[in-house]
Amino acid sequence: IMVIDDAVAANDVEKMLLRSAAPEGCNTSILSFEKASANILAGNYDGQRVLILLKTPELALKLMNAGIALPQLNIGNMSNKDDRRQIKRSVSVNDAEIAAINALLEKGVAVTAQMTPEEPNACITTFLKADKG
Numbered sequence: 001i002m003v004i005d006d007a008v009a010a011n012d013v014e015k016m017l018l019r020s021a022a023p024e025g026c027n028t029s030i031l032s033f034e035k036a037s038a039n040i041l042a043g044n045y046d047g048q049r050v051l052i053l054l055k056t057p058e059l060a061l062k063l064m065n066a067g068i069a070l071p072q073l074n075i076g077n078m079s080n081k082d083d084r085r086q087i088k089r090s091v092s093v094n095d096a097e098i099a100a101i102n103a104l105l106e107k108g109v110a111v112t113a114q115m116t117p118e119e120p121n122a123c124i125t126t127f128l129k130a131d132k133g
Contacts, residue, residue: 001022001026001027001028001029001050001051001053002028002029002030002031002036002045002050002051002052002053003018003028003029003030003031003053004031004032004033004036004052004053004054004059004063005030005032005033005054005055006032006033008030009030009031009032009035010032014030015030018030033059033062033063036052037063037066037068040063040068041066041067041068052070056078056097056100057073057075057093057097057100057101057104057111058096058097058100060073060100060104060109061100061103061104064104064107064109070104070109071109071110072109072110072111072112073104073109073110073111073112074111074112074113074114074121075091075101075111075112075113075114075124076090076113076114076115076116077090077091077115078090078091078092078093078097079092080092084097085131087127087128087130087131088113088127089115090113090115091113091124091127093131098128098131101124101128102128105124105125110123111123111124111125112124113126113127
């Protein structure tokens with residue numbers, strides 16, 4: 001598991017909490033964007049299955065723009081905040097996030113929305129088309 005978040009990477013307490021939440025025996029890296037992208041581009045994870053956790057679709061787009069291939073992106077939970085509107089039970093977005101999602105889709109990334117494995121895995125465009133925002 002790789003968490004890419006500049007603020008969390010600089011906070012030892014948050015890093016400890018995230019590591020304690022990971023399944024036993026699962027390697028966990030909590031890195032800044034710069035460190036994570038440098039490690040990925042250097043091939044440090046070649047041949048490994050890595051689950052990358054990000055807070056926003058903009059960060060996924062930033063990874064792609066840095067030259068890192070993302071074949072798919074699942075949006076599991078984006079909580080409702082003042083500047084966001086709900087498009088699915090567990091997904092709320094603002095205009096900047098929608099723009100990033102659309103840019104990822106244009107780059108060929110399969111963007112889905114699925115909170116839990118029991119929930120159907122649906123293409124994000126289903127929810128974006130229904131958005132009246």
